[in-house]
Amino acid sequence: MTVAAIEPSVVENLVRRLTGIVGPDGLINSQAELLVYECDGYTLEKNRPDVVVFPTATEQVVEIVKLCREMRVPFLPRGSGTSLAGGCLPVGGGVIISLARMKRILEIDLRNRFALVEAGVINMWLTNRIKSEGWHYAPDPSSQGACTIGGNVATNSGGPHTLKYGVTVNHVMGVEIVMPDGTVQTLGGPVEDGPGLDLTGVVVGSEGTFGVVTKAWVRLVRNPESVRTLLGVFESVDDATAAISAIIGAGIVPAALEMLDSLILKAVEEAFSFGFPLDAGAVLIMEVDGLDAGLGEEAARIEKLAKANRAREVRRANTEAERLLLWKCRKQAFGAVGRLAPSYCTQDGVVPRTALPEMLRSITAIGDRHKIRIANVFHAGDGNLHPILLFDERDPDQLRRVMEASHEILDECLRLGGSVTGEHGIGVEKIDFMAKLFSPDDLAAMRRVRQAFNPDGLCSPDKMLPTAGACAEAGRHKQVKPGRRAAL
Amino acid sequence: MDPTFDIDGLDLDAVAPETPEALAQVVRACRASGQPLYWVGGGLSLGAGIPATVPGTVVHMTSLDRVIDYPARDMTITAQAGIRVSRLQEILARERQTLPLDIPWPDKATLGGVLACNVSGSRRLAHGTPRDFVIGLTVVDDNGKLTRSGGRVVKNVAGYDMAKLHVGAHGTLGPMAQVTLKVRPLPPVRAWLAIPLKAGMNEAAADRAHGCAARPVAFDLLALPGGPAAWTAMIGFEGEAPAVAWQVAKAKEEFRDLAHVQIIECQPNSVDAMATRLAERTDPQSGAVVALGCLPSRTAGLAARVLADMPGAVVHALPGSGVVRAVVPEGKDPRGLLPGWRDAAGPGGWARLARAPRPWRQADSMWGPARPEEAISAAIAREMDPDRIFNPNRMRHNTRLPDGKPS
Numbered sequence: 001m002t003v004a005a006i007e008p009s010v011v012e013n014l015v016r017r018l019t020g021i022v023g024p025d026g027l028i029n030s031q032a033e034l035l036v037y038e039c040d041g042y043t044l045e046k047n048r049p050d051v052v053v054f055p056t057a058t059e060q061v062v063e064i065v066k067l068c069r070e071m072r073v074p075f076l077p078r079g080s081g082t083s084l085a086g087g088c089l090p091v092g093g094g095v096i097i098s099l100a101r102m103k104r105i106l107e108i109d110l111r112n113r114f115a116l117v118e119a120g121v122i123n124m125w126l127t128n129r130i131k132s133e134g135w136h137y138a139p140d141p142s143s144q145g146a147c148t149i150g151g152n153v154a155t156n157s158g159g160p161h162t163l164k165y166g167v168t169v170n171h172v173m174g175v176e177i178v179m180p181d182g183t184v185q186t187l188g189g190p191v192e193d194g195p196g197l198d199l200t201g202v203v204v205g206s207e208g209t210f211g212v213v214t215k216a217w218v219r220l221v222r223n224p225e226s227v228r229t230l231l232g233v234f235e236s237v238d239d240a241t242a243a244i245s246a247i248i249g250a251g252i253v254p255a256a257l258e259m260l261d262s263l264i265l266k267a268v269e270e271a272f273s274f275g276f277p278l279d280a281g282a283v284l285i286m287e288v289d290g291l292d293a294g295l296g297e298e299a300a301r302i303e304k305l306a307k308a309n310r311a312r313e314v315r316r317a318n319t320e321a322e323r324l325l326l327w328k329c330r331k332q333a334f335g336a337v338g339r340l341a342p343s344y345c346t347q348d349g350v351v352p353r354t355a356l357p358e359m360l361r362s363i364t365a366i367g368d369r370h371k372i373r374i375a376n377v378f379h380a381g382d383g384n385l386h387p388i389l390l391f392d393e394r395d396p397d398q399l400r401r402v403m404e405a406s407h408e409i410l411d412e413c414l415r416l417g418g419s420v421t422g423e424h425g426i427g428v429e430k431i432d433f434m435a436k437l438f439s440p441d442d443l444a445a446m447r448r449v450r451q452a453f454n455p456d457g458l459c460s461p462d463k464m465l466p467t468a469g470a471c472a473e474a475g476r477h478k479q480v481k482p483g484r485r486a487a488l
Numbered sequence: 489m490d491p492t493f494d495i496d497g498l499d500l501d502a503v504a505p506e507t508p509e510a511l512a513q514v515v516r517a518c519r520a521s522g523q524p525l526y527w528v529g530g531g532l533s534l535g536a537g538i539p540a541t542v543p544g545t546v547v548h549m550t551s552l553d554r555v556i557d558y559p560a561r562d563m564t565i566t567a568q569a570g571i572r573v574s575r576l577q578e579i580l581a582r583e584r585q586t587l588p589l590d591i592p593w594p595d596k597a598t599l600g601g602v603l604a605c606n607v608s609g610s611r612r613l614a615h616g617t618p619r620d621f622v623i624g625l626t627v628v629d630d631n632g633k634l635t636r637s638g639g640r641v642v643k644n645v646a647g648y649d650m651a652k653l654h655v656g657a658h659g660t661l662g663p664m665a666q667v668t669l670k671v672r673p674l675p676p677v678r679a680w681l682a683i684p685l686k687a688g689m690n691e692a693a694a695d696r697a698h699g700c701a702a703r704p705v706a707f708d709l710l711a712l713p714g715g716p717a718a719w720t721a722m723i724g725f726e727g728e729a730p731a732v733a734w735q736v737a738k739a740k741e742e743f744r745d746l747a748h749v750q751i752i753e754c755q756p757n758s759v760d761a762m763a764t765r766l767a768e769r770t771d772p773q774s775g776a777v778v779a780l781g782c783l784p785s786r787t788a789g790l791a792a793r794v795l796a797d798m799p800g801a802v803v804h805a806l807p808g809s810g811v812v813r814a815v816v817p818e819g820k821d822p823r824g825l826l827p828g829w830r831d832a833a834g835p836g837g838w839a840r841l842a843r844a845p846r847p848w849r850q851a852d853s854m855w856g857p858a859r860p861e862e863a864i865s866a867a868i869a870r871e872m873d874p875d876r877i878f879n880p881n882r883m884r885h886n887t888r889l890p891d892g893k894p895s
């Protein structure tokens with residue numbers, strides 16, 4: 001559905017009644033404060049919500065949702081707002097329901113290998129809480145110090161170690177969700193295989209369009225007995241990507257396999273002084289884990305394959321401190337990009353792993369053609385690219401070229417048999433690509449599922465699926481984007 | 489193929505489409521007349537769910553058995569859903585890859601049937617269940633249109649994950665025509681240890697497995713009538729040779745004091761078939777099978793309770809996952825035991841019949857008492873199959889009255 005702006009008198013009434021639910025400290029509605037909520041990590045489209053509420057309990061979420069429904073006001077859940085796809089863009093305004101104050105870890109049961117957390121718990125807190133006992137929560141997005149488990153559930157987040165351990169959906173056993181009609185449902189739970197449809201599985205990755213997740217039961221994993229972390233240094237991106245294909249093709253499933261190119265190395269080195277070789281074309285972080293017995297041999301096989309693909313040298317992280325610094329460099333690489341350009345835009349395409357060398361060459365060619373510098377730091381082992389397009393948003397021509405280059409990159413991913421998003425989601429950013437990825441019948445099937453969860457469309461409207469009319473006409477003219485008008 | 493086929497005592501006309509388009513054509517024709525469609529793969533699990541009452545057409549899926557694309561170096565495979573599991577595994581094995589699910593009767597079972605029933609076995613502890621392997625899916629919708637979700641790459645969040653709905657839906661949301669799976673490298677070495685346990689030690693064994701240094705890919709508790717002990721722990725390992733050798737030695741050390749007689753190391757040449765045979769012991773092709781779920785810490789206790797209530801049963805418990813399956817001894821009607829087992833299973837626990845003779849197959853015995861979230865399942869079924877033509881009545885969310893009306 002497409003929503004018109006909400007009348008000021010309605011907003012006034014809404015705020016008064018929301019205050020009754022969460023108290024005066026539980027919401028914000030001044031224009032200045034709302035500015036923070038006009039976008040998330042994807043900044044090219046903006047739109048201000050009318051009010052942001054901060055419930056502290058499921059019961060409050062229920063009241064809020066019921067009120068929005070009664071007043072026919074759109075609403076959407078928000079975690080930490082680190083989405084890179086505009087998942088938190090309040091298209092058409094309305095109410096943002098922030099889960100930031102629902103941040104308790106409610107239960108940890110290592111014997112039964114699960115935790116029950118409120119949706120606003122920050123991903124990293126969970127692992128921090130249990131690491132001294134030798135356990136962790138496996139999905140480790142690079143943003144894990146900031147993003148919420150609720151947001152991870154909604155976007156089905158991945159991370160460097162999800163190559164071996166699986167993405168968020170493989171670790172979510174159940175959720176408590178406030179449905180768009182205000183009922184509370186418990187789907188799944190710590191007991192596996194409950195009879196009936198796998199509703200938890202389809203809620204994961206539904207990007208906030210199926211309701212507000214208030215709690216999640218997540219699986220906990222024992223730490224591996226042992227880890228070996230290698231750094232392969234290559235003269236060129238081509239050699240590095242060939243090595244990736246060789247490692248996967250040899251039947252090795254590393255715990256993580258990440259690539260950083262020379263541009264990103266420069267930024268990271270300035271920020272963290274790890275000692276990366278600045279004349280290298282690319283490096284690969286290659287990690288294997290498991291039992292100590294035999295792990296040395298596996299690391300040696302990887303080293304051999306890297307060298308066979310012209311690695312100039314393969315270094316080993318000799319201490320845990322060195323290993324942690326290496327991972328810090330990787331995970332904070334995005335943060336370091338600020339040193340390279342005033343603005344950047346990250347893409348999230350995926351290609352079959354064997355197509356990586358070809359895809360990286362295309363990215364270079366596309367960057368050259370549009371005169372846009374592109375840095376690459378990505379989850380190489382599963383073919384999930386993160387080309388970072390560098391620009392200055394004050395220059396409209398650069399902005400235009402960045403958009404064009406981004407679209408060409410994603411089109412190339414599709415041409416190679418891949419997808420336009422591996423982990424960041426469709427949000428509003430990639431909604432136009434849905435009609436390229438899927439047929440009208442495919443989209444109709446997805447729309448039916450959304451209809452079952454969210455029949456009146458008030459919960460996060462205009463996300464994930466293009467509106468039916470626009471999808472039939474896709475390719476002929478651009479869909480009107482309510483958010484984008486505000487941005488450009 | 490026989491022109492007719494028996495589904496729950498209904499003698500129905502049968503068709504066997506050879507292409508996804510032909511399957512779609514069958515759906516279109518039956519939708520127009522409101523006639524139900526019953527998918528049959530290997531026909532192993534037709535005693536599951538609530539019996540069919542509305543006559544319709546049987547659709548054999550086994551002619552849809554082509555491999556569409558197998559880019560082995562990407563570790564993905566796209567195949568039609570009627571392919572037999574053993575054939576799929578043979579094709580994967582040629583590239584030293586595998587789908588690490590322990591599927592009983594692989595010569596008969598089809599990929600689609602396995603997904604529809606979300607079959608799992610011993611190694612789910614390490615590798616997960618069918619839902620974790622499907623990365624792309626093509627199904628036929630109720631209008632007879634082929635619809636696709638996911639894709640062919642291992643990581644992809646574009647669109648809703650429709651496969652999660654279809655896996656475990658017992659065909660009630662439409663027929664799966666084509667599936668893309670991610671696969672794993674075939675482990676170079678595998679090993680199994682069988683440890684006949686001292687009396688009363690099955691809970692202790694499960695607790696120990698939880699934190700053990702040997703870290704097996706499978707840890708099962710098995711009660712076989714006539715075996716050397718009431719309970720035998722079956723411990724599986726796979727990986728590189730040095731690691732597996734270390735694990736086997738370590739596990740012998742860690743579990744030795746629980747063993748009633750000597751620990752048995754299975755011969756390497758019989759290891760491959762071990763998990764499959766285990767699954768087959770607990771899933772005979774006839775009779776009744778009960779399935780239960782509980783927290784891992786309660787599994788061994790629950791399994792012992794089931795055995796005490798049904799002396800002579802084959803009981804197979806997966807304490808790492810909290811799943812128990814038991815073959816009901818001849819002559820025993822387990823329906824009256826289900827409520828007590830549900831209580832014993834604790835919070836969130838469940839107990840139901842995975843397969844049973846027709847007279848026992850009521851909604852409650854097959855799927856447990858109704859739960860609030862089934863309202864969502866019913867809404868999904870109303871959207872995706874409003875006329876109830878897909879395996880009607882098999883699950884509670886797709887009830888269709890004998891007069892043919894959706895309820």
Ligand SMILES: Cc1cc2nc3c(=O)[nH]c(=O)nc-3n(C[C@H](O)[C@H](O)[C@H](O)COP(=O)(O)OP(=O)(O)OC[C@H]3O[C@@H](n4cnc5c(N)ncnc54)[C@H](O)[C@@H]3O)c2cc1C
Nearest residue numbers: 079080081082083087142148150151154157158208213423
């Ligand atoms: C520097 C950086 C690095 C990143 N690295 C990764 C990475 O490695 N892997 C990865 O997958 N992503 C990554 N991301 C993207 C982002 O962090 C993830 O998508 C994350 O899961 C979002 O969590 P969040 O709490 O910030 O959610 P938000 O951004 O607040 O919300 C994201 C979406 O989820 C919905 N949502 C949020 N909470 C709920 C809820 N409780 N119930 C229902 N819906 C909800 C929102 O409506 C929105 O659609 C990165 C982002 C940044 C900025």
Ligand SMILES: Cc1cc2nc3c(=O)[nH]c(=O)nc-3n(C[C@H](O)[C@H](O)[C@H](O)COP(=O)(O)OP(=O)(O)OC[C@H]3O[C@@H](n4cnc5c(N)ncnc54)[C@H](O)[C@@H]3O)c2cc1C
Nearest residue numbers: 527529530531532533536598600601604605608659663664
């Ligand atoms: C509830 C249940 C749980 C089980 N759990 C386990 C377990 O945990 N461990 C274990 O070892 N064994 C288990 N089994 C046994 C296992 O189901 C069978 O080995 C396997 O499913 C047989 O496949 P098949 O091809 O013979 O399917 P069939 O018996 O032919 O069909 C099974 C079901 O799937 C549907 N179906 C078949 N093909 C398709 C398709 N292409 N698209 C949509 N629907 C289709 C059918 O309509 C039917 O409802 C279980 C069985 C049941 C009934």
